[in-house]
Structure formats: structure tokens, C-alpha cells
Amino acid sequence: MVCFLEAADFSFFQKGHIMKTNIGMTKAESSKVVEILSHYLADSYYLYIKTHNFHWNVTGMYFQNLHKLFDEQYSALFESLDQIAERIRSLGEFVPATFAQLKELTCLKETKDIPKDREMIKMLLEDHETIIRNLRTWIEEVDEAGDAGTSDFLTARIEEHEKIAWMLRSHFD
Ligand SMILES: [Fe+2]
Numbered sequence: 001m002v003c004f005l006e007a008a009d010f011s012f013f014q015k016g017h018i019m020k021t022n023i024g025m026t027k028a029e030s031s032k033v034v035e036i037l038s039h040y041l042a043d044s045y046y047l048y049i050k051t052h053n054f055h056w057n058v059t060g061m062y063f064q065n066l067h068k069l070f071d072e073q074y075s076a077l078f079e080s081l082d083q084i085a086e087r088i089r090s091l092g093e094f095v096p097a098t099f100a101q102l103k104e105l106t107c108l109k110e111t112k113d114i115p116k117d118r119e120m121i122k123m124l125l126e127d128h129e130t131i132i133r134n135l136r137t138w139i140e141e142v143d144e145a146g147d148a149g150t151s152d153f154l155t156a157r158i159e160e161h162e163k164i165a166w167m168l169r170s171h172f173d
């Protein structure tokens with residue numbers, strides 16, 4: 001199931017004094033793509049925080065391996081945040097980047113407790129799979145809007161999430 005929060009508030013877009021883009025997309029097309037990228041940014045931020053949380057708080061027999069694996073994964077997610085945000089700026093809009101805005105935009109859930117190590121892996125896997133399903137839909141919508149650059153970017157991102165999901169899934173028989 002794709003979770004896409006239609007009700008998010010995008011009224012802050014184009015509030016600043018910035019020059020309009022002239023890149024062959026209508027305002028409606030670029031706004032649609034920016035909304036998608038904003039949801040993706042929020043999901044990625046939430047998953048970055050969760051992965052870093054688990055890097056710090058994992059315990060058990062496999063501590064060393066999981067501590068290191070989560071380190072690699074949160075570092076890669078952190079790098080992607082800048083790429084997603086700068087893609088939004090390239091389309092001429094400002095980036096929703098406060099906790100309140102990201103909370104409104106994400107469809108991922110936070111963890112309150114410290115889960116067992118296996119549960120951590122399962123939770124991260126489920127979040128990556130949610131993002132992969134979302135991206136599959138979003139890429140189609142971005143293609144419909146005629147945005148080749150974002151389509152290419154999101155296609156590369158889906159491959160990255162699929163690889164991480166495979167690594168997480170491989171912990172289970
Ligand atoms: Fe660390």
C-alpha cells in the first residue's frame with residue numbers, strides 16, 4: 001500500500017523572493033514533483049533518524065556487526081537528504097525542513113521503545129520497503145509530469161533502497 005499524505009501544507013512554497021524557473025515544465029507539473037520530493041525527503045529523514053537511533057541503541061550477540069551495518073546505512077541516508085533537498089531547490093521551490101513540516105509530510109512511524117536487535121532489522125526493512133513502493137508510484141507520476149531529471153534521480157534511489165532492503169532481509173532465513 002502506498003501512503004501518500006495529500007493533506008500536507010505546501011503554502012510556504014514560492015513565499016521567498018526567488019526568480020521563477022524557465023525549464024520547460026508548467027507550474028502545476030513542477031509543483032506536483034516538488035510535493036513528491038517533499039514526501040520523499042520527510043520519509044528519508046525519519047528513516048535516517050531511526051537507523052541512527054538503532055546504531056546507538058542496538059544490543060545483543062550481533063552488536064558489532066549491526067552497529068557497523070546501521071552506521072553505513074544511516075550515513076548513506078544522510079547523504080541522500082542533501083540530494084533530495086537540492087533537487088527541490090533545482091525546481092525553484094524552498095525545502096520543507098523543520099521538524100513540524102517533516103512530521104506532517106512523512107508516512108513512516110517513529111519508534112518509542114528500544115526494540116530487540118531482530119525487531120530493529122525488521123522495522124528498518126519494512127520502512128525501506130514502504131519507501132520502495134512509494135517510489136515506484138512516484139516515478140510514474142514524475143514521468144507523467146515530464147521531469148526526466150527527477151525520474152532519473154528517483155530511479156537511482158529506488159535501486160539503493162532495494163539493495164539496503166536485501167541486506168536487511170538477508171538476516172532472516
Ligand atoms: Fe557511531
